[in-house]
Amino acid sequence: MSHLAPWMQRLGMLHPIIQAPMAGTSTPELAAAVCQGGGLGSLGLGALSVEAAQAEIERTRALTQVPFNVNLFCHHNGQHDSAREAAWLQYLAPEFAKFGAQPPQRLHNIYASAVGNGPLQNMVLQQRPAVVSFHFGLPEPHFIDTLRRAGCLTLACATSLEEALDIERAGIDVVVAQGMEAGGHRGVFDPAHDQCMGTLGLVQLLVRHTRLPVVAAGGIMDGAGIAAALQLGACGVQMGTAFVLCPESNASAAYRTALQSPSSLRTALTSAISGRPARGLVSRLHQLGQAYGQPLPDYPMVYDAAKALHQVASAQGCHDYAPFWAGQGAALGRALPAAQLVKTLGQELHEAQAPASR
Amino acid sequence: MSHLAPWMQRLGMLHPIIQAPMAGTSTPELAAAVCQGGGLGSLGLGALSVEAAQAEIERTRALTQVPFNVNLFCHHNGQHDSAREAAWLQYLAPEFAKFGAQPPQRLHNIYASAVGNGPLQNMVLQQRPAVVSFHFGLPEPHFIDTLRRAGCLTLACATSLEEALDIERAGIDVVVAQGMEAGGHRGVFDPAHDQCMGTLGLVQLLVRHTRLPVVAAGGIMDGAGIAAALQLGACGVQMGTAFVLCPESNASAAYRTALQSPSSLRTALTSAISGRPARGLVSRLHQLGQAYGQPLPDYPMVYDAAKALHQVASAQGCHDYAPFWAGQGAALGRALPAAQLVKTLGQELHEAQAPASR
DSSP: OTTSOHHHHHTTOSSSEEEOOOTTTOOHHHHHHHHHHTSBOEEEOTTSOHHHHHHHHHHHHHHOSSOOEEEEEOOOOOOOOHHHHHHHHHHHHHHHHTTTOOOOSSOOOOOOOSTTOHHHHHHHHHHOOSEEEEESSOOOHHHHHHHHHTTOEEEEEESSHHHHHHHHHTTOSEEEEEOTTOSEEOOOSOGGGOOOOOHHHHHHHHHHHOSSOEEEESSOOSHHHHHHHHHTTOSEEEESHHHHTSTTSOOOHHHHHHHTSGGGGOEEEESTTTSSOEEEEOOHHHHHHHHOOSOOOOTTHHHHHHHHHHHHHHTTTOOTTOOOBOOTTGGGOOOOOHHHHHHHHHHHHHHHHSGGGO | OTTSOHHHHHTTOSSSEEEOOOTTTOOHHHHHHHHHHTSBOEEEOTTSOHHHHHHHHHHHHHHOSSOOEEEEEOOOOOOOOHHHHHHHHHHHHHHHHTTTOOOOSSOOOOSOOSTTOHHHHHHHHHHOOSEEEEESSOOOHHHHHHHHHTTOEEEEEESSHHHHHHHHHTTOSEEEEEOTTOSEEOOOSOGGGOOOOOHHHHHHHHHHHOSSOEEEESSOOSHHHHHHHHHTTOSEEEESHHHHTSTTSOOOHHHHHHHTSGGGGOEEEESTTTSSOEEEEOOHHHHHHHHOOSOOOOTTHHHHHHHHHHHHHHTTTOOTTOOOBOOTTGGGOOOOOHHHHHHHHHHHHHHHHSGGGO
16 A cells, blocks of 8 residues: 555545546445545536535435545536527437427526536535545636635646646646546646647656646556556546446446447547537547537537437437447446446556566 | 567567657668667658668668668558649748748659559568568558568557557558557558547557557657556557657757757647648647648648748748657657667666566
């Protein structure tokens, strides 16, 4: 255990493994099981109301006494653009028509940012989870200060050195270096300036040019991958796709089937599902997005459209529009109970690091 | 040495390090120095005439008795499209005008592919280098067979599992897994189907799903990076950007200065320099390519335009159009003599693998 970073030891972690928050796929059961297995479990609260988010935290507390992580979205609140939204809905109309449906009349701003979100921030401060992490950017300095004074450890996601330096200056404790291999939404602050760095290069850059502990994320699926990340100077890893097949996750049967099929070999980034770049198994929405020659509406308005389309299609057994988020290592996923997966990963890491294995 | 793959031992390599071919930047002196240092030096012959290519091989032989690698381009020979070429030249005209120049009247197919290239293939067979490697695809089966019968070891570059399986079926001996972090030209067979996989995920995929030895390329700059690649199951690494600053390389003073400046922190892929996706320090041509809303001419016709523009600009001391190829790890480059760099990398690898280092 002596190789664990001090902050991990303080949290009681036995393995340098964070389960990625994965809004919509993570559950209190998954987070708790990861914690029980010796990793750091996470709740992705970005898609929930304040009340639902609070309920998830409380349910997790009821399941485990081990510290866990609560993740918040810090995107710039999307701006409605009725022309863009109407054009996108019109473009999708033939897809809806395949299922005898029509696109929604309008798109809604379905996910509130944590930035400037008093009710959400107050709830989090009241709940005081051991760890709070941020995606898509940073909240206002006052909230970060208040969390620190409340004793919460803070993490934030960086996809570039510039973002990591912003995170360091903001007084965040740990930076998550998210490579472009990662499944789900890229944490990039401003998608217009995405440098698309791979995990390998990004981790090395952040280790050299920031003073923060670096957690590697993106494409890591097993103990050899964890060992590789530690070789690069990371103090630990964050793994999302690796946990989707756990029985404790909220993944649908169709999602699990797809991840265990040859489809898992082909992922791509698209903004056509949510309005922000995110990596998943290649779907009809990837194709539609690629063929669409116009600017998309903002996040999360695009997501509202994709959800409506997925709903009408999946009701008829068609999963072509499902957001099956997955990283480039998806084909290496394993369907194990989460606590057992964490222990297996820890064992694999130990073996990868043993001199005898060479 | 016992951890070296058998094929590396047979070549007399002391370290699992291949210097990437880098057409235009590699030299006989660089290849020979890498070989003398215990790595595998490479010549990138893709941009040379048969006579010049033969001269490079002979010069390298005169410098070292250690086996080296000769790299050939296997692109589909570009098709002229006069409308596309005229449009691109017209678009670039204001850039030429900045230097009181006009764009060339027409663009030339400046680089012949090795595919179906009898004179080149005959020269290579006659020279019989110890190792022959392929980029952008594969040559015809007969040439691969003939090389094998001649005792040459063959390598080919893959950017996806599909390409790696093609390489395996073709009877190639070793696959180079080139992640999107890599500097210079992506080896992708058909750029229209680029999966943009990162080194980390690609190496793991190829290790699991092919029977070939896998060499990791892309973003690897030091011994820790090599150790990480070996952790993932690679038998060695191919490093390009790491060798550009060696005094033996053909890099210009401006290229060296840029690589040692903060510019090295920002690389991007563009097809606007050559007509094929390639990664380099962000330049004016990256911007021009991004703003160009039309299909580019084929490779290497685009390259002919970029070279003309770079020539008129650099004659006036402006290097904004120079193809400063560089991978995402460029900022970690070191200006050391090549043999010393190889030895340093070997020492760093040894230290990274030593249990005491943890």
